[in-house]
Amino acid sequence: AQSVTQLDSQVPVFEEAPVELRCNYSSSVSVYLFWYVQYPNQGLQLLLKYLSGSTLVKGINGFEAEFNKSQTSFHLRKPSVHISDTAEYFCAVSAFGNTGNQFYFGTGTSLTVIP
Amino acid sequence: GAVVSQHPSRVICKSGTSVKIECRSLDFQATTMFWYRQFPKQSLMLMATSNEGSKATYEQGVEKDKFLINHASLTLSTLTVTSAHPEDSSFYICSAPAGVTNQPQHFGDGTRLSIL
Numbered sequence: 001a002q003s004v005t006q007l008d009s010q011v012p013v014f015e016e017a018p019v020e021l022r023c024n025y026s027s028s029v030s031v032y033l034f035w036y037v038q039y040p041n042q043g044l045q046l047l048l049k050y051l052s053g054s055t056l057v058k059g060i061n062g063f064e065a066e067f068n069k070s071q072t073s074f075h076l077r078k079p080s081v082h083i084s085d086t087a088e089y090f091c092a093v094s095a096f097g098n099t100g101n102q103f104y105f106g107t108g109t110s111l112t113v114i115p
Numbered sequence: 116g117a118v119v120s121q122h123p124s125r126v127i128c129k130s131g132t133s134v135k136i137e138c139r140s141l142d143f144q145a146t147t148m149f150w151y152r153q154f155p156k157q158s159l160m161l162m163a164t165s166n167e168g169s170k171a172t173y174e175q176g177v178e179k180d181k182f183l184i185n186h187a188s189l190t191l192s193t194l195t196v197t198s199a200h201p202e203d204s205s206f207y208i209c210s211a212p213a214g215v216t217n218q219p220q221h222f223g224d225g226t227r228l229s230i231l
Contacts, residue, residue: 041227042224043222043224043225044159044208044222045222090158090159103161103220106158107158108156
């Protein structure tokens with residue numbers, strides 16, 4: 001089975017400052033990794049994904065994440081945040097070869113950007 | 116634009132009412148759809164996998180008779196919360212795979228269910 005741990009439940013950061021949201025996973029098999037953003041009372045929007053290849057993945061809205069297999073991490077970063085980045089962020093994992101497309105989500109990190 | 120449409124976005128009803136939530140894939144067929152439940156400030160918990168042409172697969176602890184799932188066609192899955200009670204109040208989200216194994220799912224915008 002797979003699991004995901006998001007170490008920070010809440011992250012406040014000032015506008016234009018950099019931010020890192022941490023995500024660690026556990027799995028006995030190779031995995032695919034995803035970051036989603038959720039705005040209030042809305043569904044989830046894909047930010048970026050790691051399936052294979054380069055470990056540095058760039059996504060939408062200026063976000064990027066780096067897959068680190070040895071540390072089993074997939075931290076999300078943005079060099080300069082905006083007020084509009086205030087939202088809930090979820091890290092998710094799906095096992096390689098999982099034909100059921102079952103995703104396991106972390107508990108989420110609430111990012112608050114302070115003006 | 117949205118590739119998965121979920122309706123309604125918000126429901127407020129009395130205890131004992133049954134509520135149906137629809138999830139439609141737009142411009143693509145989905146033989147599988149997923150239903151999640153999200154409590155305030157918490158993550159998404161997979162409730163069940165909806166399978167077109169066969170019975171849904173429920174996660175452990177989810178009452179099949181309480182949460183009825185029907186995958187009526189290749190573009191429509193419905194979740195019916197039967198005889199809803201206040202403890203069923205939650206945010207329900209559906210998703211559909213993009214069609215390729217392990218590709219990101221497309222999520223609906225969710226349904227906020229409030230039982231009075």
